[in-house]
Amino acid sequence: MKQIIRTALIISIGLMGTQCSTAQQTKPAQTQGTAVNEQQMKQFVDDLLSKMTLEEKIGQLNLVAVGFDVTGPVVSENVDENIRNGNVGGVFNTFTPVAARKLQELAINNTRLKIPLLFGYDVIHGHRTIFPMPLGLAASWDMEAVERSARIAADEASADGLNWVFSPMVDISRDPRWGRIAEGAGEDPYLGSKIAAAMVRGYQGNDLTKNNTVMATVKHFALYGAPEAGRDYHTVDMSMNRMFNEYLAPYKAAIDAGAGSVMTAFNEVNGVPATANRWLLTELLRDQWGFDGFVVTDYTAINELVPHGLGTEAEVGALALKAGADMDMVGEVYLKNVAQLVREGKLTEEDVTKSARRILEAKYKLGLFQDPYRYTDEARAKATIMKPEYITAAREIARESMVLLKNENNALPLNKTASIALVGPLARNQRDMIGNWSGAGDWKQAVSVEQGIRNVAGSGVKINYAKGANIADDPQMIQRLNAHGGELEIDTRSSEEMIAEAVKVAQASDVVVAVVGESQGMSGEAASRADISLPGRQQELLRALKATGKPLVLVLMNGRPLALQWEAENADAILETWFAGTQAGNAIADVLFGDYNPSGKLPVTFPQVVGQVPIYYAQKNTGRPYGGEMLDKYKSRYMDVSNEPLYPFGYGLSYTTFNYAAPQLSQTSITPQQELEVRVDVTNTGQRDGEEVVQLYIQDLVGSITRPVRELKGFQKIALKKGETKTVTFRITADDLKFYNNDLEYVYEPGEFKVYVGPNSRDVQELTFTLSGQ
Numbered sequence: 001m002k003q004i005i006r007t008a009l010i011i012s013i014g015l016m017g018t019q020c021s022t023a024q025q026t027k028p029a030q031t032q033g034t035a036v037n038e039q040q041m042k043q044f045v046d047d048l049l050s051k052m053t054l055e056e057k058i059g060q061l062n063l064v065a066v067g068f069d070v071t072g073p074v075v076s077e078n079v080d081e082n083i084r085n086g087n088v089g090g091v092f093n094t095f096t097p098v099a100a101r102k103l104q105e106l107a108i109n110n111t112r113l114k115i116p117l118l119f120g121y122d123v124i125h126g127h128r129t130i131f132p133m134p135l136g137l138a139a140s141w142d143m144e145a146v147e148r149s150a151r152i153a154a155d156e157a158s159a160d161g162l163n164w165v166f167s168p169m170v171d172i173s174r175d176p177r178w179g180r181i182a183e184g185a186g187e188d189p190y191l192g193s194k195i196a197a198a199m200v201r202g203y204q205g206n207d208l209t210k211n212n213t214v215m216a217t218v219k220h221f222a223l224y225g226a227p228e229a230g231r232d233y234h235t236v237d238m239s240m241n242r243m244f245n246e247y248l249a250p251y252k253a254a255i256d257a258g259a260g261s262v263m264t265a266f267n268e269v270n271g272v273p274a275t276a277n278r279w280l281l282t283e284l285l286r287d288q289w290g291f292d293g294f295v296v297t298d299y300t301a302i303n304e305l306v307p308h309g310l311g312t313e314a315e316v317g318a319l320a321l322k323a324g325a326d327m328d329m330v331g332e333v334y335l336k337n338v339a340q341l342v343r344e345g346k347l348t349e350e351d352v353t354k355s356a357r358r359i360l361e362a363k364y365k366l367g368l369f370q371d372p373y374r375y376t377d378e379a380r381a382k383a384t385i386m387k388p389e390y391i392t393a394a395r396e397i398a399r400e401s402m403v404l405l406k407n408e409n410n411a412l413p414l415n416k417t418a419s420i421a422l423v424g425p426l427a428r429n430q431r432d433m434i435g436n437w438s439g440a441g442d443w444k445q446a447v448s449v450e451q452g453i454r455n456v457a458g459s460g461v462k463i464n465y466a467k468g469a470n471i472a473d474d475p476q477m478i479q480r481l482n483a484h485g486g487e488l489e490i491d492t493r494s495s496e497e498m499i500a501e502a503v504k505v506a507q508a509s510d511v512v513v514a515v516v517g518e519s520q521g522m523s524g525e526a527a528s529r530a531d532i533s534l535p536g537r538q539q540e541l542l543r544a545l546k547a548t549g550k551p552l553v554l555v556l557m558n559g560r561p562l563a564l565q566w567e568a569e570n571a572d573a574i575l576e577t578w579f580a581g582t583q584a585g586n587a588i589a590d591v592l593f594g595d596y597n598p599s600g601k602l603p604v605t606f607p608q609v610v611g612q613v614p615i616y617y618a619q620k621n622t623g624r625p626y627g628g629e630m631l632d633k634y635k636s637r638y639m640d641v642s643n644e645p646l647y648p649f650g651y652g653l654s655y656t657t658f659n660y661a662a663p664q665l666s667q668t669s670i671t672p673q674q675e676l677e678v679r680v681d682v683t684n685t686g687q688r689d690g691e692e693v694v695q696l697y698i699q700d701l702v703g704s705i706t707r708p709v710r711e712l713k714g715f716q717k718i719a720l721k722k723g724e725t726k727t728v729t730f731r732i733t734a735d736d737l738k739f740y741n742n743d744l745e746y747v748y749e750p751g752e753f754k755v756y757v758g759p760n761s762r763d764v765q766e767l768t769f770t771l772s773g774q
Contacts, residue, residue, distance in 0.1 A: 035207040036365050044369070045360045051113060054339055054349055057356040060089035060115070061334045063296060063327050066103065067093065083117070084110040087335060089327060089359050090118030090164070095440060100161030101376035108372050116363055116372035120164035120296075122439050123214070124183060125149065127156040129390045129582055130434040130441035133559060134169065136401035136578030138185040138603035139652075141693045141717055143198045145397045150202025152390050154214045159384035160440065163366050163375050164215045166263060168199035170250035171220055174616040176604070177230025179527030182559030182579075183437055184225060186603030187616045187649060189246055190712040193253035200257035208260065209367035211374045212384075218254035219263035220298060222280060223247050227267060230613065231528045236267040241705060243269075244740035246618070252289060260293040260362055264301055264325055273308045275301040276316060281324030294358035296327040303331040313337060318346050326355035386445070391583060398580040398587035403600035404573075404653040411551050411572035413594030413655060414511060416457040421509035422450055423468040423502045423545065424516045425538070426557050431487050432471075435579025436524030436559060445582060449515050449555065452585025456593055464509050467491055468502035469541040471519045477535070486521035495537045499544050506548045513592070514542060515555040520579055523559025532610050533563045546570050555588060561606040568646055576600070594655060599691035599717070601652035601760065608646045611638070617649035617761040618708040650695050650712075650760035656686030656722065660694075662765060663757040669770040672734040672748065676769060679729050680757050684720035693717045694728045697756040697764065703749055704741050710761055730757075737771060 049057070064079050082088050083106045091103055100119050107117045125131045131149040132139075140146065150168075157165060172192055173181040185192040196218065203216040223243060227234035238247070255262075262285065265274040274280055275297050285291045302325065305316035317333040318341050328334040341347040367374055404412070414420065426432055426449065433446035447455070453463060470490050472478050481488055491498060506512045516538045522529060533539065543566075546552055553573045556562070557580075567574065575598070577588050590596040607615045626637040637643055659682070666677035682694055696714035700707040714730045732755070737748040750773040758764030 035209050041361060041364050044364060045357055048113065048115070048360060049353060049357060052356070054342060054352060056086045056113065057349075057352045058334055058338050059085070059087035060356045060359045061327050061338070061352070062088050062332060063090045063092060063120070063329045064088050065093045065330050066091050080106065082335075083107050086111040086113065086115065088117060090120060092120040092166075092329075094119060095121055095157070095160045095162050097159075097161045097376040097378045097381050101373055104372050104376065115360070116368040118164050118359075118363060118366075118368075119162050119375065120166060120217075121157065121162050122167070122437060123153050123157045123162065123165035124167050124169070124437040124439060125153075125435070126394070126438070126581060127153045127160060127162075127440055128385045128442070129153075129156060129394050130438050130446070131394055131581045132398050132401040133182050133435040133437070133579045134184055135182050135186060135559070135603060136580060137397070138191065138195055139403050139576075139578065139600040140397065140400035141191070141601050141603075141715060142400055143194055145400055146195055147198040147202040148393060149397055150199045151205070152393055154203045154205070155212045156385050156390070158212050158214050158375050159377070159381040161375050162214060163368070164217065164261070165203055166217045166219060167203070168196055168216065168254060169219050170196040170254055171223070171225030172247045172250065173225035173604075174614040175226070175230040176532050176561040176607070177528050177530060177610070177613060178225065178227060179232055179523045179529070179559065180525055181225070181604065182435070182523040185250070187605060188603065188618070188712050189249035191603055191715070192250035196250040196254040197257040200254050200259045204258060204260065208365045209370075211367075211377075215260035215362060215366060216254070217261040217263050217296065218251055218259040220265035220274075221251055221262050221285065221295075222265055222274060223269055224265035224267055230530075232526050233266045236269065240270075240744060241740060241742055244744060255285070255289050255291050260365065262291065262293065262295045264295060264297045266298055266301055266304065268308070273305055273310065275325050276305050276310055276319040276323045278323040286324065294326040294355070294362055295324055297325050297329045297331070299329050300331040302328050302333040314341060317341065321347060321351055321355065326358050394581050395583035395587050395590070398583050399590050399596040399598075401578060401580060401600055402587070402591050402598050403576040403602055403651075404598040404655075405576055405647055405651070406568060406571060406574040407653055407655070408572050409551075411511070411553055412575070412592060414513070414553070414592050416593055417460040418511055419462040419464065419509045420453070421502070421506040421512040421550070422453065422463050422465045422515070423505065423512060423541070424514045424555075425467055425469055425471045426517060427465065427467070427513075427515040432520045432557060432579065433584035434520070434581055436520045436527070438520070441582065447583055447585035449585045449588055452587070452589035453592070455586055456589035456595060464505040466498070466502040466505045468498055468514070469495065469538050470536055471538070473536045481519060481521040484521065486519060488519055488521075495540070499537075499541050502541060503544050503548060506545050506550050509550065511551045511553060512545050512548070513553045513555060514545060515557065516542065517557035517562070518559060520559070527559075529560075530610070532560060532613075534567070539566060542567065542570070553592070555592070561604055563607055563609050564646060565608045576602075594688075597655045597688050597690045598652070599654060599693070601650050601693045602647055603649070605645045605649045606647040608641055608644070612641065612645070615645055618711055620706050620708055648760050648762040650693070651762070652693070652760070654686075654690045654692065656684055656688040656690040658690070658692045658720070658759065659683045659685045660758060660765065663755075663767055665755070665767050665769055668768070669772060670734075671772050671774060676732040677729055678732065678755055678757060678767070679727055681725050681727050682718065682720065683725040684722050687722055689719070689721045691717060691719045692759065695758060695760065696730045697761060698732070698736065699754040699756070700737065700739070700749070701752045701754060703739070705739075707739070710756060712761070734771060
């Protein structure tokens with residue numbers, strides 16, 4: 001076993017009753033993204049708390065949902081009364097300057113201490129201008145674009161009465177059955193960490209007191225993306241080793257970037273639900289990571305501790321508050337029970353004061369005590385929301401998110417004078433373009449694929465349209481989706497009639513463009529799918545189109561990786577577009593016709609079949625790794641399908657080609673104090689300008705614990721003109737080689753390492769270097 005080199009600072013923590021150690025950050029992080037004077041804030045909040053009754057402090061811990069319609073907020077009598085009495089700390093689901101001002105005035109004009117309200121909302125991938133869903137944003141591998149999308153979202157949201165957003169979601173997920181994989185950055189902790197930090201920077205800027213910034217909420221803390229069987233809200237159970245090495249990094253990155261709040265997860269962590277998990281919310285998040293913001297629960301998460309089996313409503317309320325859950329979303333457990341719990345001695349007033357302080361500090365950082373109406377300027381809203389440059393940005397970023405998965409015989413790009421059979425249930429669709437979690441976005445302003453083709457190709461293109469199939473045909477599925485905002489439009493014709501029509505238009509056209517996939521309601525929260533193939537009779541439609549002999553181009557829309565084995569074998573070209581947002585149709589057409597050369601790379605692995613799930617690139621070898629020999633029985637393998645994914649992590653094609661020269665190392669051995677350079681020349685060998693994401697992976701060959709076969713440790717997105725060569729340089733230090741060992745010490749271990757460079761996690765060239773012990 002290699003000698004273990006520990007970081008300089010090792011501290012002891014209590015871990016679920018077990019003593020272990022870690023090198024996590026112990027010094028509280030500086031408050032980032034604010035321009036406040038810490039001492040002045042403390043003095044102000046101390047003074048305010050000294051004037052507050054216990055009941056007024058409890059009121060700050062209460063987050064209510066206020067319904068909304070086109071005329072403004074629908075305030076129930078109970079909420080109205082609670083706001084007047086100082087029993088509400090924040091409101092969510094209310095936006096627009098008029099609506100927010102109405103509620104803020106209730107608080108300012110009627111409460112004894114005139115404490116302003118927070119206004120939060122699910123601004124996930126844009127507010128009014130909708131960008132690609134987060135998994136699609138991650139596929140851009142462009143941190144400037146990711147940050148730009150969040151900055152625009154913050155500008156619009158803050159102009160629309162909001163000062164707090166429930167984003168970014170940074171949960172690592174390696175199971176595409178889980179619907180909320182759409183809302184995160186995919187399977188990799190390194191890429192996920194970069195995106196988490198970029199999103200926080202975009203939302204919060206460098207000064208939260210500015211009225212065009214909003215407070216970010218990193219969610220869901222923690223491990224929510226790893227539910228058993230891929231079923232939302234289900235049990236999560238993993239080793240501490242895996243938790244620290246594979247799942248916690250993006251949360252930490254968001255905290256280090258200055259995220260102002262954290263939302264708890266619905267799942268349990270080491271047998272204790274996250275919302276009542278003191279180790280998670282206090283010992284790790286605050287004591288070790290130095291988080292100085294406030295923690296909000298997810299929707300009724302405290303109430304749900306009862307069916308988890310932790311006690312009565314009052315008992316779980318005490319557990320959650322002591323654990324470090326500061327604000328109760330909607331459930332009103334704190335409002336109903338905490339005062340009595342204090343009187344009974346089961347909580348102290350200091351427990352309440354701690355949480356109230358954190359919420360008041362957040363309001364101070366946002367400048368709400370100086371001007372509670374700073375986010376309610378109607379003129380600013382009119383000038384800001386969906387302004388032309390934001391629509392342009394939505395189109396540009398959407399193009400970057402698209403991944404070309406296949407392109408045989410140059411089926412793409414299309415000719416602008418071609419006759420196109422535009423087929424599929426999503427070809428004329430607007431509703432699904434903006435995807436799930438689109439919040440305040442108006443799907444009626446989204447551009448359909450058909451309209452985008454007309455906009456980009458102009459009058460020279462001939463479109464022969466046929467729907468071909470419904471997105472879903474199962475009556476129960478349709479009923480379930482439409483009961484919760486699915487808004488599926490079902491054609492009443494038989495499948496046979498619809499397919500026959502599609503075949504007819506295909507036969508009369510030069511090329512078939514089939515726009516297929518999921519509806520937006522098939523992914524997102526509470527939208528897990530056990531079968532992740534194309535839903536309904538869409539594959540039957542594709543088989544009929546294939547039989548015509550015409551070139552078959554698939555445009556995919558989906559909130560998760562799909563199992564596409566037949567489609568990958570039979571389509572001539574496949575373009576993954578996810579749900580691309582307000583400008584979806586224009587952006588898709590830009591790519592289809594070659595006005596933009598696709599550059600996206602998969603942030604998540606695509607399986608051949610659902611039985612391979614969970615599947616991800618950073619797997620570990622077993623004692624019997626499979627080497628590819630068909631008759632090699634006693635190895636870790638399937639009998640009916642290969643171990644390989646359909647499309648690996650980091651994969652994506654271009655309309656041009658790139659050649660990677662042999663990578664070079666600056667040296668073959670480094671000490672912990674030295675830096676290793678990895679250089680590779682990349683040449684655009686095709687006939688078009690293009691962009692390429694050059695990726696670097698590392699493997700620790702021998703460790704005190706088993707290590708993944710590859711781990712992403714660097715990437716650069718470069719633009720190359722045709723014929724151009726660029727040298728890409730990566731720098732590796734001992735810090736890049738660290739991991740958490742079984743004592744949860746953050747260490748690097750001397751020994752031999754492999755470094756891999758290439759266009760994805762599979763197609764790489766490798767080199768070897770050594771890290772010495774001194």
